[in-house]
Amino acid sequence: MAVDKHPCGFDLSRLPGEWKVQPKQGSVIPLSCPLCGEHLEVRLQALGVLARGSGDKTEFLRWKLSATQAAGTTVAIGQFKLRFGVLGTIEPREICYPTMPAFVSDNGEQVVPSLPVRREFFDCVDLPKLARMWQEGQRADIIGGEYKVQLPLNGHDELVEIRRAVKHVFRDVNLRIWPNWPAGRRLSEWKFYLVGLAASGPGGDALLGASPRVRMFARGASSKDWGKPLQCAQRGGESLVGAMDERPSWVGLEITDPGRGSDEAADAVAGGFFFVPPATDTAAGEVRVGLDFGTSNTCVALKGEMISDDQRPALVPKIDEREWNLYLLHGGPEVKTHKGPDLWPSPTGFGAKSDLFASELLFSRPKVDQHRFLDSIEAWRYGIDFGLPSAGAEPAFSESEFTLGDFKWQELLTGSSFVRRLEWVQAHYLTAVLMNAYVRAMLGYRRGAARTVSVQWSHPISFNKQDLRTLQEAANAAQDMLARLTGLDWTLAIGADESVAAAANAGDPGAKVAVYLDMGGGSTDVAIKLERRPGKWEDVYLTSVRYAGMSLLAAYQGQHKGESCMAGKTTLDVLRRRVREAPHVNTVLSDPTLFNKNQEAVTRNRTFHFYGYLTEYVARMLAAGFLDQQFKIVDAAQNLEFPRELKIAMFFLGNGWRFHGWLTGNDQAGPGKDIWKRMMELLTAEKSDYADRIRAALKGARLSHTVERLADVPHEKAAVAFGLLKEARKTRNPDSEAGTSGILGWETRVDGTTPIPWFAMYNPKAGGPPAPATSSGPSDVVVFGEEPSASGAGEIETPWYRELPASPSLDWHDTAPKLPLNLEPPFELDPNLNMTRGALKRGCMPTGSQRWFAKGPYEVMLEELFRPKLKTIGG
């Protein structure tokens, strides 16, 4: 009788010796290896000897295979002998479940388990031989209503036929494993697997549902945790899930009497195990990943041979559920209406092309209960403790109670207990997203599996140091978790910041100025670049405001119930999910179950104001580019001059602009025309001798604009993720590089006397006002002024503003330029700025003793005044 060799090479069958087996030892005899001294176990089941009972009353039994079988009390392993006091006999059928369950598959056939043996007798079976037989097609079957299988048993050379009655037939259940791999490409490195049993229709209630009568088990090569049921109940009890750290080899079900499924003492009335084909393939090569972790949505792009031959990046594809899950039983399609949270990974994403991940975690228990487990958050497991919201599913429960969102920014989670472990919240999210994306790419493109995964992640430039540090820690933790869970080599490294990454996709629109306006759910990043020298692009303005898509959705909700634009019981979470899933926002805005038709004027007005305040700021920045002489370029004589021809190309990126098309009835143009028109108004209306000289210098210059779309990017939300794969340049170092720079946007009086113009730049890194630049087929072309100017711009003096006095007092008056008439001005929204004055002071002068502005007052008002007050704007 063969037994496995000890890892040191010792073969027990070569040792002349004898061991007297004591009943109290049970089925495993603990010895030591005579060569290396390490632990050596003799498992009696592997020798065909079973132990029944426990302690001193343990009986030892061996197979009874014929009536004439010789009696004896010794079992030999080569030269080594085990001597038993008493050695009885047992028939093979006695180690099997009393009856076998059958399951009706979606094609009407009955499916039965491969192995009828009870889990406690698993080691009696020659499992490798049984696996070979399964692969060769020698499988269990129902013949004449009776279950029949040929089993190879340890301690017996011949196959033994087992027959059992089939008394229970179940339908509408799916027994599944995630991830599934294509045949021949099952990754042997991959460690993390989920095993689940889920109802696929009303028939599933016979097993799961109100009176559950099933226990689920899984066993991998290591037998770790063998015998422990996988019992995480999800979907309101319609699904049982367990997680494993190795590929399962066998997955089994035990059927009890109704309602006793969770009672471990309840006898199994039927049961059996299903074989899982082993992993045989290994990963090779590298894939690069761009990760745009957004406030509302996350986008993942991949590039490498795993995706295509031509090194083009691509997003994660949608996968058919039959490819996504390895079904051991398939009773029908997965249900789309969930009675409770379903943490099982979803084969499809959100958005018009199903390629986005919601930036949310879904818990199996309400958030208010989940936070009690924060102390052990490091041990949370994907699919068990948290999941990612499933696209295409219809929650029949209050999803928002179980969902945590807005965890990209510490500020957005203020007041939530989750903020205490924010880096781990993010780490789990990033781990789940990246693991999910890898599997979808592998299954969708079917070009192999990369061994090395190099992820570059991005962040908005408005991230403060704490936000950046948190995300950095999360990425490090995610890198470790991914390596452990997948067995692959992961690196997560910080890449270009969001505006730089998005801009990396721009083609050559033939413009001197490029304006990138990337509006996501939580922030809008603005990057204005100038080709100051041929081929040399410089960042002129680079800033980010926490004023974006979620601000608009919150505005629809209103401050109070009576101010809401939403219909009936529609909540912000419901609206957010519907926006995320809708192919076009018009389907959301015209849905009477979401929006109150009687409030359409209010909806429209809030939308108008939302975009209006932001585009006003962008228009002011562009006008400032001229008035502050930032748009001068180096001429042939190496002097800085306003160009005689200047085209401005605008790029509207991100999902945040989607609602603008509803206002204008045009999805394509974005608010580019409005920004342009307003910029020209601002440029011509500024009243001062200095402005006159700027205008004189621009006289005759041909100014124009275009609205551009990004090259080779499937949609606006993919810009950052794609850009990360193109942009080799790293993000700015917040400690050593220039950092953000916008404009003040609002004229400010210092100490009641000194006016600082609205078009001046702020720059938190500068010790004083930023220095001016130094010489180190467009539409709607406007010829500025009437005649070309003969005078060089170099003759204009540099702007007159100067450093601030120590501890200045700042006056916030509604000075010129005023907002356009159709936008509610700041003093209407907040009389005398009583509510905003403190925020302005803190935002612009955080220490109180700066020599220059750390942030522009207009940006502070966007975040602290306009954003909250959008909720109160009426029709």
Added chain:
Amino acid sequence: MSDRKPITCNACSGEVVPGILYCWRHPASPPKLGEIVEDHGQLLWRTTAACSGKQERALAVLLDGIEVQVRTADEVHHARPARVSLEVGNPANTGTAATPVYVPLASLLDALLAGDEQVEAMRLA
């Protein structure tokens, strides 16, 4: 050299067979019953003080079928396979450089149990 009286483990009185290093009857912390040393250019398995009585067996070492001189011998229990690491050289010329080789403990046990007087060494990969 052998005794007719069986050699046993002092702790459990279990019989000691030539070639074993630990008493296999113990579930943990097994007594060290045997050791392998270099002796006169050969390998020598011998019992330790943890045994009642003494016993020893010598084995010549072959490399590529030719007997070599064992210069040093070290038991390496935690190597896989567990082994005795040797430095061997030409017995006719003790001044030549030694060659590192090893003998799996399982091979040594087999040889001693079979009553062989020599064992083949393996070169390091």
